[in-house]
Amino acid sequence: xxxxxxxxxxxxxxxxxxxxxxxxxxxxxxxxxxxxxxxxxxxxxxxxxxxxxxxxxxxxxxxxxxxxxxxxxxxxxxxxxxxxxxxxxxxxxxxxxxxxxxxxxxxxxxxxxxxxxxxxxxxxxxxxxxxxxxxxxxxxxxxxxxxxxxxxxxxxxxxxxxxxxxxxxxxxxxxxxxxxxxxxxxxxxxxxxxxxxxxxxxxxxxxxxxxxxxxxxxxxxxxxxxxxxxxxxxxxxxxxxxxxxxxxxxxxxxxxxxxxxxxxxxxxxxxxxxxxxxxxxxxxxxxxxxxxxxxxxxxxxxxxxxxxxxxxxxxxxxxxxxxxxxxxxxxxxxxxxxxxxxxxxxxxxxxxxxxxxxxxxxxxxxxxxxxxxxxxxxxxxxxxxxxxxxxxxxxxxxxxxxxxxxxxxxxxxxxxxxxxxxxxxxxxxxxxxxxxxxxxxxxxxxxxxxxxxxxxxxxxxxxxxxxx
Ligand code: AMP
Ligand code: ZN
Numbered sequence: 001x002x003x004x005x006x007x008x009x010x011x012x013x014x015x016x017x018x019x020x021x022x023x024x025x026x027x028x029x030x031x032x033x034x035x036x037x038x039x040x041x042x043x044x045x046x047x048x049x050x051x052x053x054x055x056x057x058x059x060x061x062x063x064x065x066x067x068x069x070x071x072x073x074x075x076x077x078x079x080x081x082x083x084x085x086x087x088x089x090x091x092x093x094x095x096x097x098x099x100x101x102x103x104x105x106x107x108x109x110x111x112x113x114x115x116x117x118x119x120x121x122x123x124x125x126x127x128x129x130x131x132x133x134x135x136x137x138x139x140x141x142x143x144x145x146x147x148x149x150x151x152x153x154x155x156x157x158x159x160x161x162x163x164x165x166x167x168x169x170x171x172x173x174x175x176x177x178x179x180x181x182x183x184x185x186x187x188x189x190x191x192x193x194x195x196x197x198x199x200x201x202x203x204x205x206x207x208x209x210x211x212x213x214x215x216x217x218x219x220x221x222x223x224x225x226x227x228x229x230x231x232x233x234x235x236x237x238x239x240x241x242x243x244x245x246x247x248x249x250x251x252x253x254x255x256x257x258x259x260x261x262x263x264x265x266x267x268x269x270x271x272x273x274x275x276x277x278x279x280x281x282x283x284x285x286x287x288x289x290x291x292x293x294x295x296x297x298x299x300x301x302x303x304x305x306x307x308x309x310x311x312x313x314x315x316x317x318x319x320x321x322x323x324x325x326x327x328x329x330x331x332x333x334x335x336x337x338x339x340x341x342x343x344x345x346x347x348x349x350x351x352x353x354x355x356x357x358x359x360x361x362x363x364x365x366x367x368x369x370x371x372x373x374x375x376x377x378x379x380x381x382x383x384x385x386x387x388x389x390x391x392x393x394x395x396x397x398x399x400x401x402x403x404x405x406x407x408x409x410x411x412x413x414x415x416x417x418x419x420x421x422x423x424x425x426x427x428x429x430x431x432x433x434x435x436x437x438x439x440x441x442x443x444x445x446x447x448x449x450x451x452x453x454x455x456x457x458x459x460x461x462x463x464x465x466x467x468x
Contacts, residue, residue, distance in 0.1 A: 001056070001363045003225075004301060006233060006256040007154055011365055016224050017254065022053045022060045023219040025253070027211055027228035027236065028110070030067040031091035032076045035098055036276035037291065037306065038229075038262040038269035044292050045259045045300040045366075046227050047104040048408050052362050055407045063218045064107040065211060066092050068114050069204055074193055084194050085114075098279040101288035103409045111214040113205065117196045119213040120205045123247050124185045124198075132246040133185055136176025139201025141186040146179055148242045154256060155234035183239050185209050208239040215252070216244065226253035230260055231268075259300045266305060277306070284420040286315060289411055293318045296368040296408055317376075321405065324379035325412045327386050328398035335391030344393040347385050351400055354378045358404055368408060375404055418452045427456065427463050 001014040016022055026046045029039050046062075053060050068088035077084040092112075099106070124141055127133035132147050145151050145159065152159055162181055184206035189195035195202045215223055221244070226237065237256065244252040261268045269276045282291050294314035298304040340348060354374045361370035382397045402412045426445050433441040446456055453468045 002365050003255050003257065004365045005254075006258050009156070012255065014224075014255070016058070017222050020058060022050075022058045022225065023223040024050065024060065024062050024225040024227065025211065025215040025219060025223055026062070026064040026107075026226075027232055028064040028066050029095060030070045030072060031088045031095060032070065032072040033091060033271065034278040034280050035091075035095050036269060036271065036278050037282060038276060040098070040102060040279050040291065041262045041295055041300075041304070042227065042229050042259050043099060043104045044102055044295045044409070046257070048296060048368060049225075049227075049257070049366055050105070051407050051409055052366065060108075061219060062105075062107045063109045063111065063214060065111050065113065065214050066095070067207065067210065068092070068112045069194060070207065078192065088112075088114075094280070098283070098288070101283055102279065102292050103289065103411055105409075109218045111218060113210040114194075116210060116213050116217070117205065119217055120186075120209045121198055123209060123213050123216075123243065124205075126247050127185065127243065130246065132242075134178065135200050138176060139186075139188045139203065140174075140176055140184060141200050142177055142182040143185055143239065143242060143246075144178065145181040145183070145242065148246050150245065151181075151242055152238065154241055155238050157234060157238070183208065183235065185243070208236055209243060211236075212240050212243040212247070212252075215240075216248065221248040221250045221252075223253045225255045225257055227257040228259075230258040233258055257300075260303045262295075263303055263305045264307075266303075269306065282311075286311060287415055287419070289415070290315045290318055292409060293372075296410075297372060299365075299367055299369050301365070317372075318410070321375060321379055321401070321410070322412060322414055324382050325398060325401055325405075326414075328382050328394050328401065331386040331389045331394035332391055332398055335389050335394045337391055340390055340393050344385070344390060347381060348393065348396060350381060351378060351397060354381070355400060355404065362407075371404075371408065375401070378404070418449075418454065423449065423454055423465055427465065430456075431463065 002011040003014050004011050024046070026042060029035050050060050050062050066088070069084065073084050073087050077087045080087070096106070124133060127143065128135065128141065131144070133141055133143050135141050152162070159181060163179075186198055186200055186203055186205055186209075188201040188203040193204065195204055215226070226240070228237065241252050263269060264275050267273065267275060279288065279291070282288065290311060294311055295304070297314060297317070354377050357377075358371045358374040361367040361374060364370075378397070378401055382401065385397075386394060405412050426449055430442045430445040433439070433445065449456060449465070450468070454465050455468045457464045457466070
């Protein structure tokens with residue numbers, strides 16, 4: 001298997017740290033709102049990487065954090081007049097619902113920054129002891145970037161170039177820095193913010209330290225894969241390397257994988273630009289399987305532009321696969337027992353070649369786009385050979401197709417999930433029926449929704465619905 005490594009800027013053969021095992025860490029979201037579909041890209045991509053390793057027989061230990069202490073969470077908590085904890089808990093729960101909808105498997109462990117403060121204090125102390133970090137007058141602890149000789153090796157940046165870029169910029173509150181490139185490991189609390197005791201000041205951690213600490217605690221000092229979106233290469237991952245390698249004296253991660261952006265109108269989809277759709281919004285229009293299929297239709301290192309047309313194309317593509325599976329299932333149910341005909345044996349060979357094609361694509365830095373085209377060829381083969389097929393042949397094709405889809409997290413059973421937009425439509429139809437005094441129709445609509453687990457409540461503000 002070959003993986004493109006951001007560190008070496010080339011594809012490298014995958015050799016695990018420990019035979020048969022894959023230890024991977026994927027930087028997760030900051031939880032202050034619903035996740036947007038840009039955040040969903042790394043979730044779907046690296047869940048697929050995990051599934052493919054499992055298909056290959058590896059035991060995968062997959063760790064992905066939730067950043068639950070951060071300026072944006074605190075700001076939102078102040079706006080709502082609640083604790084920061086209430087905000088992060090709410091959006092972790094919502095994020096997990098979205099992950100389930102996208103068929104993203106829960107990580108082996110989802111650590112929370114606020115539950116790992118002890119480990120962070122330990123690592124920061126160790127960095128100070130070794131001379132890699134220092135305490136400024138106000139109690140802020142900074143990482144001494146120039147002390148770490150490999151700084152810049154991931155982002156391929158040169159410290160002196162960085163330095164000249166910084167020369168003009170004086171950041172207030174950071175006067176205690178020895179060098180503009182130094183970054184925060186621990187900072188003093190501000191009024192009204194959550195804080196923890198530490199040897200340096202009451203305060204909270206910088207963003208980068210959490211990942212170094214969690215990766216070490218749950219995966220060990222040397223891991224196989226560290227991943228995230230490409231915006232994390234610098235400074236986040238560069239700083240994680242500096243912290244971990246300075247503290248542990250070992251190579252932190254062997255392979256660094258980064259997905260390209262999900263764009264809209266060729267600009268990065270992001271909360272700060274306001275050009276985003278949340279996963280929840282998309283789920284009102286589409287089954288989230290369509291979103292997953294859309295993400296996997298491009299290679300993870302290629303930018304992907306979001307558009308209604310591409311989502312429709314993904315919906316149709318996915319539908320073609322599901323229909324193919326249904327047809328094979330039918331053929332399998334009514335197919336005659338007995339051995340494969342000579343023609344079927346030939347076609348089985350073709351199917352096995354397509355499995356190889358699929359694996360070749362996935363082995364080549366997880367080329368899901370080419371893997372999906374092998375799946376489509378398999379669907380085509382199925383569609384043209386199911387008429388009068390034997391049970392064994394139809395069963396083999398069906399199982400193969402289902403298995404290859406499963407490796408990409410694509411469900412092949414149609415989900416009878418009802419979309420929010422469909423519920424709203426049915427409520428509108430029921431209201432119209434009531435207006436026309438067609439109570440039988442109104443009741444029938446209510447019953448139909450109830451059968452799908454949706455309860456309607458007539459309130460003074462109008463009709464409300466909830467899951468039963
Ligand atoms: P954040 O909550 O901003 O830290 O982002 C969580 C994850 O989503 C990180 O791995 C980011 O790199 C990734 N991410 C954010 N926006 C996008 C985007 N538009 N396209 C792809 N990945 C993104
Ligand atoms: Zn991280």
